[in-house]
Amino acid sequence: MASFTAAEQLARRHRFQWWETLPWIAALAAFFAFPNYLAFGTQVLITILFALSVDLVLGYAGIVTLGHAAFFGAGAYTVGMLASHFGWTEPLSGLLAAALVAGAVGLVSGLVLLRTTGLTLLMLTLCTMTLLEQAANMGAAWTGGFDGIPGLSFGKILGLFSFDVLYFRSQYLYVLTVLLICFLIARTLIYSSFGQSLTGVRENLLRMHAVGAPVRARLVIAYAISAALAGVAGGLFTQATGFVNLAVLGLERAAGVLIVLILGGYGRLYGAFVGAVAYMVLEHFLAKAYPTAWQLGIGIVLVVVALYARNGILGLAETLRGKRRQRSAS
Amino acid sequence: MDLITILLGGLASGMVLFIVSVGLSVTMGLMGFVNLAHGGFAMLGGYVIALSMQHWGLPFGWALLLGFIAIAALSVVLERLFYSRLYRAGELDQVLFTIGLVFVMTASVTLGIGPTSQSVVLPDWLKGQTDLGFIQYRTYSLALIAAGSLLVLALWLGFERTRFGARIRAAVDNRRMASSLGVDVGRLFTVTFAIGSGLAAVGGGLGAEILGLDPNYPLRYLVYFLIVVSVGGLGRVTGVFFAALLIGVLDFVLKIYFPKGGTIFIYALTLMLLLARPQGLFGKKGS
Structure with missing residues (x-):
């Protein structure tokens, strides 16, 4: 057992574990168990994908951004404008276009912005997002301005399954499949040598420079890929809900996804899943009954997480498991 | 509208931006702490001022003083209890x-108070118009410009001419060096944090007329306060002053000439400026 090489150990660590199927089984079980909540479930899945894209830059590459909704919005508006102005309603190619546009925005803004760090970067990402939001507000002929583009309808998925407006069954399964594909891409990326070097940048920037890693290029590429994934999430949002408006680009969405990710635990892939489910289920049921008290509650939770549980729910679970293992060992 | 009228209106809102943001600039410059809740102190201060005038009939001046003291005290409590634990944490935890x-x-x-917006009732001597000789203008806006100018003068003197100000400048430029020379940066921070939050409270009350005053105030103006601070340069009082005036005037002009989405220019300009000079217009490189 002890004669593993480092490469073998790495490979072992990155092999699929049995528990990694659990979220997908749960998602399928939810499909059958809660047929009346599939519209809500679809939103949860979209949020998971969005949070996953943020995890790539924030959790792995260590880029602190307050403007990731820019890419979500870019994808959402791409799908919306293609459908309303060009009659391009084929869903899969629409998603591809969303990914390309958002990825391009990410690549360009990444090339420009990622020269800076810290507070300046935070401000720049925030400004980029607000800039896009204002542009969408101004270009009313294309984007519908403040009201957005309502009442969009999309073609059949693969020419077979049409989006159902009332029950969201096909939307749910469609979004789930896209999420699975994007997740596999993200997982492969993170466990590749590329992903390892991103973690290296996060952990010790100076040393990565010293060993000659092309730090900025790596960061820009990660940023662009993450932007493309966020764009897919945005495109799914437009397709599933049939509308797009300025809210997809707002600070609230950007801050919301950070909250989701950090609540779940960033830098650990499944944090996006746990965080999105925990946050959105609570919000869905509590926010309707007690809108203000809900905001007070989430505020207190954020403060507590920032002060005491920096690694979120998954981090907390790991700590508890570690403690129990220690106790049973002693 | 002629040029001077527009300029005066812009200057007045710029002064409000300055009074609110100056504390944020200094505390961010001192500790590098990303304090997105600064606008919250402005809002709470505005409420203290507005409500104490409505319910207790406090005169305007005393209400401002009460707002300053109440929020400064609150901020010290929060700083000691919570903020101080996060100085060494990353930006992410501070943002969260x-x-x-x-x-x-x-x-x-x-x-506690309700979602509707509150108004600060101005005393009679601040209402109406004042004749400046060449132009008639709203007394309150002129008073704001005067108050802001006096404040920047006082802060400038405090920064440049007192020992306390010298300590702050030293700590902003190089915190490690300053503390190894015996400056207690932690205490310095507590005091500046209190003063900055108190000023934000006063700004919240003074600016209620221009920026409004309701529970969504902190998030709505967050980007503006951050832009003012980052354009002016962290920890630079005069920098924040000029940045606030610049953005106040620009915002005012754009809202008149391009009522729809004119503010896009502010974000675009900020973006370009920060790319060219990450330290802001007046900040020092590498600080």
Whole structure:
């Protein structure tokens, strides 16, 4: 057992574990168990994908951004404008276009912005997002301005399954499949040598420079890929809900996804899943009954997480498991 | 509208931006703490001022003083209890903590006082118009410009001419060096944090006329305060002053000539400026 090489150990660590199927089984079980909540479930899945894209830059590459909704919005508006102005309603190619546009925005803004760090970067990402939001507000002929583009309808998925407006069954399964594909891409990326070097940048920037890693290029590429994934999430949002408006680009969405990710635990892939489910289920049921008290509650939770549980729910679970293992060992 | 009228209106709102943001600039410059809840202190201060005038009939000046003291005291408590634990944490934790704080403030105000917006009733001597000889203009806006100018003068003197100010400047430029020379940066921070939050409170009250005053205030103006601070340069009082005036005037002009989405220029300009000079217009490189 002890004669593993480092490469073998790495490979072992990155092999699929049995528990990694659990979220997908749960998602399928939810499909059958809660047929009346599939519209809500679809939103949860979209949020998971969005949070996953943020995890790539924030959790792995260590880029602190307050403007990731820019890419979500870019994808959402791409799908919306293609459908309303060009009659391009084929869903899969629409998603591809969303990914390309958002990825391009990410690549360009990444090339420009990622020269800076810290507070300046935070401000720049925030400004980029607000800039896009204002542009969408101004270009009313294309984007519908403040009201957005309502009442969009999309073609059949693969020419077979049409989006159902009332029950969201096909939307749910469609979004789930896209999420699975994007997740596999993200997982492969993170466990590749590329992903390892991103973690290296996060952990010790100076040393990565010293060993000659092309730090900025790596960061820009990660940023662009993450932007493309966020764009897919945005495109799914437009397709599933049939509308797009300025809210997809707002600070609230950007801050919301950070909250989701950090609540779940960033830098650990499944944090996006746990965080999105925990946050959105609570919000869905509590926010309707007690809108203000809900905001007070989430505020207190954020403060507590920032002060005491920096690694979120998954981090907390790991700590508890570690403690129990220690106790049973002693 | 002629040029001077527009300029005066812009200057007045710029002064409000300055009074609110100056504390944020200094505290960010000192500790590098990303305090997104700064606008929350402005809002709470505005409420203290507005409500103490409505319910206790406090005169305007005393209400401002009460707002300053109440929020300065509150901020010291929060700083000692929570903020101080996060100085060494990353920006992410600071962002998370302060956004949480904003939520708590917004929700508490909505729960305790209500979601409707409050107004600060101005005393008679600040109402109406004043004849400047060449132009008639709103007395309150002129008073704001005068108050802001006096404040920047006082702060400038405090920064440049007192020992306390010298300590702050030293700590902003190089915190490690300053503390190894015996400056207690932690205490310095507590005091500046209190003064900055108190000023934000005063700004919240003074600016209620221009920026409004309701529970969503902190999030709505967050980007503006951050832009003012980052354009002016962290920890630079005069920098923040000029940046606030610049943005106040620009915002005012753009809203008149391009009522729809004119503010896009402000974001675009900020973006370009920060790319060219990450330290802001007046900041020092590498600080």
